[in-house]
Amino acid sequence: STPLALISAETVRLYALSMFAQAAAGSPSPFRWAVVLAHAFFSISLQAQTSGAQDFLQTFNVSGFPQNVDLALHTSLRCGAEVSPSERADVLAALLPMWRSLPKNSRGRIQWRMVRYLAHRYFMGKSSLMIRGFEPARQLSSSSMGLPDILDNSVPAHLKALLSSRHAQTYGFELDDVADLVLVLEKLVFDSQSTLLTNIYRQQHVPQRSWVNRDALAALLEEYMVHWMMSGDARGIKVLTEQPKLRNATFPSWRQTVEFAKGQISAVSFARSRSRELLQPGRRAFRGQAFSFEDAHEVVGSITKSFASYWEPQCSSMKQVLFALDPHRTGRVPLASFYSAALESEWHFTESEAYLRELGALDETSEWYGSQVIVPNYIQAAPNCIITTGHYWICCQNECE
Numbered sequence: 001s002t003p004l005a006l007i008s009a010e011t012v013r014l015y016a017l018s019m020f021a022q023a024a025a026g027s028p029s030p031f032r033w034a035v036v037l038a039h040a041f042f043s044i045s046l047q048a049q050t051s052g053a054q055d056f057l058q059t060f061n062v063s064g065f066p067q068n069v070d071l072a073l074h075t076s077l078r079c080g081a082e083v084s085p086s087e088r089a090d091v092l093a094a095l096l097p098m099w100r101s102l103p104k105n106s107r108g109r110i111q112w113r114m115v116r117y118l119a120h121r122y123f124m125g126k127s128s129l130m131i132r133g134f135e136p137a138r139q140l141s142s143s144s145m146g147l148p149d150i151l152d153n154s155v156p157a158h159l160k161a162l163l164s165s166r167h168a169q170t171y172g173f174e175l176d177d178v179a180d181l182v183l184v185l186e187k188l189v190f191d192s193q194s195t196l197l198t199n200i201y202r203q204q205h206v207p208q209r210s211w212v213n214r215d216a217l218a219a220l221l222e223e224y225m226v227h228w229m230m231s232g233d234a235r236g237i238k239v240l241t242e243q244p245k246l247r248n249a250t251f252p253s254w255r256q257t258v259e260f261a262k263g264q265i266s267a268v269s270f271a272r273s274r275s276r277e278l279l280q281p282g283r284r285a286f287r288g289q290a291f292s293f294e295d296a297h298e299v300v301g302s303i304t305k306s307f308a309s310y311w312e313p314q315c316s317s318m319k320q321v322l323f324a325l326d327p328h329r330t331g332r333v334p335l336a337s338f339y340s341a342a343l344e345s346e347w348h349f350t351e352s353e354a355y356l357r358e359l360g361a362l363d364e365t366s367e368w369y370g371s372q373v374i375v376p377n378y379i380q381a382a383p384n385c386i387i388t389t390g391h392y393w394i395c396c397q398n399e400c401e
Helices: 008-024 030-045 053-058 063-075 083-102 112-127 155-165 168-170 173-205 212-230 236-243 244-249 253-273 293-324 334-345 351-356 375-380
Strands: 129-131 332-334 371-376 393-394
Touching: 083 112, 083 173, 112 129, 112 173, 112 293, 129 173, 173 212, 173 293, 212 236, 212 253, 212 293, 236 244, 244 253, 253 293, 293 375, 293 393, 332 334, 334 371, 371 375
Parallel strands: none
Antiparallel strands: 129 393, 332 371
């Protein structure tokens, strides 16, 4: 019954491994145990960065770890409620057509490679979101299983043990396993945005437990968008924070982007007002024109899910430039033409030949035409993704999806 805050990370990790071993021994499909435990660990790490961390840790006891998994999930999903039957049904419905087309073993299950493929297509089709670790171009091996970074960074030993276990190799994964993985990843992506939003509240000197009006929330979201779109560029963020007038020159259609964020406030507010009777305990409807941190988090989640659709005109513009450079209408652009476009102020087309090859966007099979850039592969490559975070990219929409 020792509080988790007083126990070393190694002790907790070993306990989780023992729990996994017990689950694996008693079930032909321990995968759900793995993702739930991973979610619990990731939730703990997130809670340590928020104002409610101490309350959470004080109530989480190692001796009752299995029973407390639900507590970890409930706390981590404080802004999104636990998965409802309708949410799960929607995910299963989206996965089922792809599942039916995949090769299966004698038990009717699929290999881990196919799990990655299904999850990748689900997120790309729904939100043009590419989970780090699920990139199609990532090479897999016995030492690199292609885990999503959002899980691998939390409990790598645990999940690697799962994927290399005899159980996984023998039984494979069923449709429900894939749905569980997708649902957990959706929640973890949503949770990961809380840290940035918390930092924005702190930087703007807004108490996290306060309620703000619509204009104040819009101002907070504008700062959030700067940090989100410039993720990883601390120097650029500092400049744009200190000199807001430079934002118009830095981002194409910046004012429209801000209006898009404001529109998501209205969209989420309307959706909440239409479903108040469905609110679960612990969830609060918008209080008139006042918005809580949880409301802001809900809006941020809506922005993540819909941003690719908003940005599609910018992607279409890049596609049109490349299509105009395709003389034979084969979906390929001569490498020389590709670099010529960069000289004509097209800032996109600056990747080196070696890097294009690494991305799988370079066709070197034609002796007649020479090296050519494969248009769809280039457009979908990570460097052209709109948003880059530590856990995912948001990319141009895949027309094949």
